[in-house]
Amino acid sequence: MTKITHFYQTFQPEHYNLYLAVDRAAKQISGQTTITGTATTAEIAIHQKELQIKTVTLAGQAVPFAVDNEIDALKITLPAAGKVTLTIDYTAVLTDTMMGIYPSYYEVDGVQKQLIGTQFETNFARQAFPCVDEPAAKATFDLALKFDEQPGETVLSNMPEERCENGIHYFATTVRMSTYLIAFAFGDLQSKQTTTKSGVKVGVFSTKAHAAKNLEFALDIAKRSIEFYEDFYQTPYPLPHSWQLALPDFSAGAMENWGLVTYREAYLLVDPDNTALETKQLVATVIAHELAHQWFGDLVTMQWWDDLWLNESFANMMEYVAIDALEPQWHIWELFQTSDVPAALQRDATDGVQSVHVAVENPAEIDALFDGAIVYAKGARMLVMVRALIGDDALRAGLKQYFTDHKYGNATGADLWAALGNAAGLDVGTIMNSWLEQPGYPVVTAAVQAGDLILSQAQFFIGAGTDQKRLWQIPLHSNYQAVPQLLTQKTVNLGNYAALQKAEGQPFRLNVGNNSHFIVHYDDTLLTAILAQAETMDAISQLSLLQDLNLLAESGRITYGAVVPLLPKFANSSVSIVNAVLYQIANNLKKFVTPETTGASNLKAFYDQLSQTQVARLGWTAQPGETNDDQLTRPYVLQAALYGENKAAIQAAHELYQTHGAEPGRLPAAIRGLILANEIQHFNSEALFHKLLTAYGQTADASYKQDLCQALTKTKDTQQLTQLVAAFENASIIKPQDLRAWFRGVLANPKGQQAAWDWIRQDWAWLEKTVGGDMEFTTYITVIARIFHTPQRLTEFKAFFEPKLQTPGLTREITMDTTVIESRVALIQEQRKEIERELERDKRRVDFEHSLD
Numbered sequence: 001m002t003k004i005t006h007f008y009q010t011f012q013p014e015h016y017n018l019y020l021a022v023d024r025a026a027k028q029i030s031g032q033t034t035i036t037g038t039a040t041t042a043e044i045a046i047h048q049k050e051l052q053i054k055t056v057t058l059a060g061q062a063v064p065f066a067v068d069n070e071i072d073a074l075k076i077t078l079p080a081a082g083k084v085t086l087t088i089d090y091t092a093v094l095t096d097t098m099m100g101i102y103p104s105y106y107e108v109d110g111v112q113k114q115l116i117g118t119q120f121e122t123n124f125a126r127q128a129f130p131c132v133d134e135p136a137a138k139a140t141f142d143l144a145l146k147f148d149e150q151p152g153e154t155v156l157s158n159m160p161e162e163r164c165e166n167g168i169h170y171f172a173t174t175v176r177m178s179t180y181l182i183a184f185a186f187g188d189l190q191s192k193q194t195t196t197k198s199g200v201k202v203g204v205f206s207t208k209a210h211a212a213k214n215l216e217f218a219l220d221i222a223k224r225s226i227e228f229y230e231d232f233y234q235t236p237y238p239l240p241h242s243w244q245l246a247l248p249d250f251s252a253g254a255m256e257n258w259g260l261v262t263y264r265e266a267y268l269l270v271d272p273d274n275t276a277l278e279t280k281q282l283v284a285t286v287i288a289h290e291l292a293h294q295w296f297g298d299l300v301t302m303q304w305w306d307d308l309w310l311n312e313s314f315a316n317m318m319e320y321v322a323i324d325a326l327e328p329q330w331h332i333w334e335l336f337q338t339s340d341v342p343a344a345l346q347r348d349a350t351d352g353v354q355s356v357h358v359a360v361e362n363p364a365e366i367d368a369l370f371d372g373a374i375v376y377a378k379g380a381r382m383l384v385m386v387r388a389l390i391g392d393d394a395l396r397a398g399l400k401q402y403f404t405d406h407k408y409g410n411a412t413g414a415d416l417w418a419a420l421g422n423a424a425g426l427d428v429g430t431i432m433n434s435w436l437e438q439p440g441y442p443v444v445t446a447a448v449q450a451g452d453l454i455l456s457q458a459q460f461f462i463g464a465g466t467d468q469k470r471l472w473q474i475p476l477h478s479n480y481q482a483v484p485q486l487l488t489q490k491t492v493n494l495g496n497y498a499a500l501q502k503a504e505g506q507p508f509r510l511n512v513g514n515n516s517h518f519i520v521h522y523d524d525t526l527l528t529a530i531l532a533q534a535e536t537m538d539a540i541s542q543l544s545l546l547q548d549l550n551l552l553a554e555s556g557r558i559t560y561g562a563v564v565p566l567l568p569k570f571a572n573s574s575v576s577i578v579n580a581v582l583y584q585i586a587n588n589l590k591k592f593v594t595p596e597t598t599g600a601s602n603l604k605a606f607y608d609q610l611s612q613t614q615v616a617r618l619g620w621t622a623q624p625g626e627t628n629d630d631q632l633t634r635p636y637v638l639q640a641a642l643y644g645e646n647k648a649a650i651q652a653a654h655e656l657y658q659t660h661g662a663e664p665g666r667l668p669a670a671i672r673g674l675i676l677a678n679e680i681q682h683f684n685s686e687a688l689f690h691k692l693l694t695a696y697g698q699t700a701d702a703s704y705k706q707d708l709c710q711a712l713t714k715t716k717d718t719q720q721l722t723q724l725v726a727a728f729e730n731a732s733i734i735k736p737q738d739l740r741a742w743f744r745g746v747l748a749n750p751k752g753q754q755a756a757w758d759w760i761r762q763d764w765a766w767l768e769k770t771v772g773g774d775m776e777f778t779t780y781i782t783v784i785a786r787i788f789h790t791p792q793r794l795t796e797f798k799a800f801f802e803p804k805l806q807t808p809g810l811t812r813e814i815t816m817d818t819t820v821i822e823s824r825v826a827l828i829q830e831q832r833k834e835i836e837r838e839l840e841r842d843k844r845r846v847d848f849e850h851s852l853d
């Protein structure tokens with residue numbers, strides 16, 4: 001493969017004049033780009049991809065050029081090095097790849113419409129205009145835009161429009177910024193707008209397929225997030241406006257284009273009259289994430305993609321910091337504990353995982369870097385450790401310095417550690433580099449040996465792993481005074497356990513708060529002491545105890561026999577995060593039982609038993625003024641009751657469906673998916689299936705769409721499943737942006753698995769062509785690996801994917817996912833009997849108790 005060099009080394013652009021004419025009807029773009037910059041050699045290269053370059057001129061004179069598609073280059077031979085102004089004329093086609101400049105499709109009142117938008121991260125600006133498409137190549141931009149405009153259409157970009165002449169929209173010159181943050185959009189839009197305390201205009205834009213009130217929630221969160229960051233970062237928002245735009249077709253979740261943030265509709269629009277609290281929290285954190293980037297990422301940008309974590313880990317932490325300040329009663333950090341934390345702990349336990357900081361050059365591999373569980377979740381967890389170590393005052397002071405030093409420029413991880421370290425008077429870099437540069441994380445074993453309490457660290461693996469004797473600098477956060485702040489060695493002896501225990505008067509614990517990225521393996525003595533008081537521990541402690549035990553069981557370090565009996569002890573908790581982890585673990589048990597066996601029916605009985613009291617307590621209808629915990633817990637326990645095939649629950653869900661049957665979309669959003677799935681599973685008919693599939697096509701409400709997808713993929717009717725698989729490639733039914741959820745649903749359905757698996761193997765080339773270039777692509781493989789658990793599927797997985805091992809961007813995913821399935825198959829073999837025994841025992845215990853009633 002050709003070596004990829006950074007084009008910025010030979011040519012440093014200062015300013016771009018971009019002219020773009022988009023013809024939607026003809027799907028054609030023609031453009032002229034004028035770049036002023038400094039060439040350090042006469043031979044320079046500029047990025048372009050899939051552009052038809054017509055001419056390159058310098059002061060009116062044509063200059064020789066050549067296109068090298070292998071490295072996305074336009075190579076230009078200048079008369080001499082020095083400051084130049086180059087003009088490039090080109091054309092391009094408008095394609096449906098959700099990259100570069102692309103159309104989104106939607107319907108209003110049965111009329112087909114489109115909206116043009118852009119997606120340039122990571123390296124798709126080069127598909128819209130020739131440019132040095134690297135994050136360090138910052139420049140200013142003047143955009144002029146023309147299109148086949150209809151009366152009433154809105155056109156947006158990073159900066160406000162300055163004037164419109166002869167149908168050309170001219171936007172104000174941008175600040176110095178990276179190409180991947182340029183954005184524009186036009187179409188028939190509606191908006192809601194407001195102004196922040198400091199005078200920044202804030203707006204939310206969407207198509208007119210949505211009720212205007214659905215823009216309000218986002219507007220409020222966006223406005224207050226900007227106000228929060230201006231204060232927290234002590235750095236003003238530098239642009240006149242901050243637009244949030246929902247695009248009907250969107251490959252990622254959201255994108256932080258400076259001044260024009262784009263979102264999937266699901267992550268921006270909220271129906272104020274029927275939206276689950278969980279969905280509101282998610283939307284709020286997504287908005288806060290993208291707005292955190294307006295400073296961290298946009299104002300100061302990573303030098304190169306290897307420091308991508310600097311953008312994403314940071315924004316991922318800040319979304320929680322911001323929302324915790326805006327909506328303190330949400331306890332949003334609890335969401336971090338039930339989403340990011342388990343994702344990071346699970347994925348980072350697989351040998352072959354990437355480190356948070358990864359060297360990278362190839363564009364395809366740059367996109368594969370966006371591993372949500374590592375760059376986002378583990379990275380955020382890493383920064384949470386830093387925040388806990390240095391405190392918010394030092395964090396804010398350090399950030400202020402960081403923004404002052406690097407604004408409108410670039411930075412590396414070392415720059416951040418230096419700024420934070422200076423503010424805190426602590427060598428943050430040394431501590432953090434052990435987390436940043438090494439893949440994986442440690443399990444700390446706490447054991448009483450010969451009377452002494454000994455701690456030791458070793459890398460934690462689920463499945464096969466080669467111990468490379470890695471050591472981490474672990475913030476231990478113990479409740480015992482004698483424990484050092486950091487464990488930096490392999491082991492430490494804390495002295496006589498009995499004496500320590502007597503002095504402290506409580507069970508010994510590590511990682512209190514669950515803010516450090518490690519798990520704890522207590523020996524029997526220590527665990528027994530903790531379990532004796534577990535039911536009165538705070539919720540985070542309960543969560544981390546259960547979560548760690550579950551991971552230990554998955555790794556084979558302990559058996560499930562030690563975990564399953566604990567679940568009923570926590571089943572009546574009124575705290576939603578305890579229920580969340582409890583049902584995550586219960587969910588994990590499903591793979592151990594074979595459908596339609598005694599094991600499977602015992603597991604169902606176990607679920608029914610776990611959920612019974614809470615179902616009775618919470619019921620199906622939200623009570624006015626009920627706690628957030630109750631709102632968030634209800635779906636967990638109802639889902640468990642339905643999985644447990646509790647007759648009363650099935651009936652109650654059915655009745656709810658019937659009362660809303662005319663308009664299922666109006667079912668309470670928090671439990672709508674469950675009710676629809678129940679209907680499809682137990683009361684299915686051709687008419688029902690058709691009705692829900694039609695509703696899917698007609699509704700503009702993304703969260704209702706998700707519920708319908710969740711329900712329809714649960715059908716037991718193989719013909720209906722075949723019909724769904726046939727719709728996978730029909731964008732007028734299933735948009736490519738939503739396909740992965742459909743694929744996952746059918747693949748997870750035992751009756752549909754073969755069809756979905758056959759489809760992806762047969763039509764891999766189609767999939768690659770349709771969503772291949774984007775960050776979500778490798779996650780199709782992840783989805784498969786999360787579901788497969790039999791030796792036969794393992795063999796088939798390997799047969800299909802091993803020949804693809806050399807595909808750039810896929811290597812790591814295929815290798816890791818093979819390990820994931822292998823270790824699951826082995827685990828099931830080892831533990832199935834024991835789990836079946838546990839469930840049998842539990843069933844007998846429950847039957848016995850009932851016989852006493």
Ligand code: BES
Nearest residue numbers: 121122252253254255256286289370775
């Ligand atoms: N910068 C990313 C979006 C992105 C990632 C675009 C990779 C292109 C390639 C954005 O800030 C982001 O992180 N989006 C998330 C949602 C977020 C709230 C976690 C996403 O798209 O999943």
Ligand code: ZN
Nearest residue numbers: 289311312315
């Ligand atoms: Zn981000």
